[in-house]
Amino acid sequence: MEQRFESLRGYSRLPRGRENRGRALTDEQIIAAVLGLVAIQPSWAGHVAAVIARLKPVGGPTDAFGAAPDLTAAMCYLLRDEASRQKLVAVRLSVAEAGTNSNGIAVITFDEAGERKRVSFVRDEAVSLLQPGAAADAFDPDQRNAPASRELVLNRRFFDRLAQRVDQARKHPLPPTGDGAEYDKEDAENARRERLGARPSSHFLNIGVDNQVTWPRTEMRVKFDRYHLVMMPKTKENVPSVHIELTANKLTMEEAMTVINRFLSVMTWCDDQYAIAEGGWGGGPVPVAVAKRNLAFTTAYQWLFDRDIPSSEDARRALALYREARNAEQNYMISYAVLGYYKIIEIHHPSWKVATKWIADNLPPILTDPHDQHGIDKFLEACGEEKPEIYIYAACRSAVAHASPNRKSDPDDTVELRRLHNAADVMRRLARRFISIELGVSDNPFPLAGEADEQAL
Structure with a gap:
């Protein structure tokens, strides 16, 4: 669970920073933590919660859940409203591919006036399904594009217990337990980002380098001409790499790549060793180490080759x-x-x-x-x-x-x-x-x- 919470904080689904340890969670943050349970891998919790949270009801908002515009609002309504929980049968959540290249689906099943009903939630790309009055009953949430899928099912007892715990915590708030050690890693990462010049608005270009020039043993931020670059060392999994922040340096991707080439050219001249800029990518808010190249290699079960040296x-x-x-x-x-x-x-x-x-x-x-x-x-x-x-x-x-x-x-x-x-x-x-x-x-x-x-x- 600690890894799931760390991922949720990384996606700003839970409060970040040691100074927010004692802050009470909002209903939306509590539901985000619940949605994080859908992820198979704990480290995916933040991303999965971000995807599922925005699912919208097929046929438009329904009065059954306070005209909730999305899944988060509907589940928050369940958390607050006891009458809606009494009608609830189950909430089914999945991040499976519901439609082509469209992941995430949810279904809330409930009883009303002696009739069992359901509300399905899909991605906002399904424009025709989201129109008011769309035939919600005609949509079958079990007909998914994924040939196999997993889902998390939460019943009435889950929401009753959760609502009870939330009510008790808000009526009788207690100081946070533990010494806050779970924030040590986050504090270290924040300090690292500050040291490397990474900000939430940053866009880094990450380029791997094949070289024999002198390279720092640890990652560091360096100044080259009027630009700031980040250098990362070679490791067992990664190649040496150079990173440049596009926004702060006011550069396009092409201009930034030219600056990196200029940097490597000067280093080559000074060390009289080679330095080759390889591939990479750009766009992330923090510099990311470049993994070693593992190009596809053609093999054959029956290898056929029968050629001689050309006579010409x-x-x-x-x-x-x-x-x-x-x-x-x-x-x-x-x-x-x-x-x-x-x-x-x-x-x-x-x-x-x-x-x-x-x-x-x-x-x-x-x-x-x-x-x-x-x-x-x-x-x-x-x-x-x-x-x-x-x-x-x-x-x-x-x-x-x-x-x-x-x-x-x-x-x-x-x-x-x-x-x-x-x-x-x-x-x-x-x-x-x-x-x-x-x-x-x-x-x-x-x-x-x-x-x-x-x-x-």
Whole structure:
């Protein structure tokens, strides 16, 4: 229960802070604690209570529970009104998926005028069910989208006992029991948030970093230029990470990522070691450690692979360059990926005129491929008035290979990195087309009939 209460306090469903230990709970807070019992995992109590508390009655508010607009108000009415409790049969609560992508359902069953009735409560996305006069009896709360579900059932005796305890506690208030040790963890977390500059209105960007630069052993807030960043150390479960608060630093997500890249670039220069910004996310009010990457890994029960080293030197070199470029693209070194894919084309087309002509001739099937249009619109938008083959050569290949004042490419700039990622996606398809068509290298893991004869030769 202690963990459930901690979760409820974290979601502001119960009073927070040691100074509020002696404050009497409101009816709404008592009901929130009851709703927290629906969660299977104690740590989910706050979230589950927040979801279920807002459920609304099918067919609109009913006089049976004081015209309650939602489930919390209806259960508070049961807590206060003895007459309504005398009619109560049961309250059924579940956080199961009642409709598609819509979790949470509640049913209050009661007897009235010799007839058994029920009021169902659903999420506010079910607009048609919430309209006044909607056919409440036609709605079947047992027909849920979830194939299996759990629910908490509370009967009349539960609410009678709860109402009695609440009444006694309010008539004869007692000082809180214990020494308040349950707030120690909360106090420590509040102190941590203050130390890291986290506020309720904060929005942190959390980015993992693969690095060998010198890193602090404990989490700490640091100043870089006019910005404040939070650094978290490597642990058994997490990678080293950098975090920046968007609101306080007045940054967009893209601008914040650029600041982090600038920070890592300066650290790389000072330590002469690598520092690679990896993936992450943003939006939370506190900085969150970034878990180690655990990418999906393809396995096969029957692993089939029967290939030899290509006999052609050009094919061997092209595959080596392709692996190097693909690794660079996957590991956040996108400039090298762009250069690597272009170098594959240069194996047979070394001059820029010949290479751009080959790109112009082979790009249309890629741009019009109905099975893979990912990133094509953004690529054409980036080309603008420039021919795509010239854009690939000048704005991509030459820009990353040379520090030209006319074609600047800043690998710390998030907008530039996004542009290069998009270009690399198209250039990778060009490289694969070159290897498969011009060099005749199949991408089958084992040779087909005709290829087997060629491989034998």
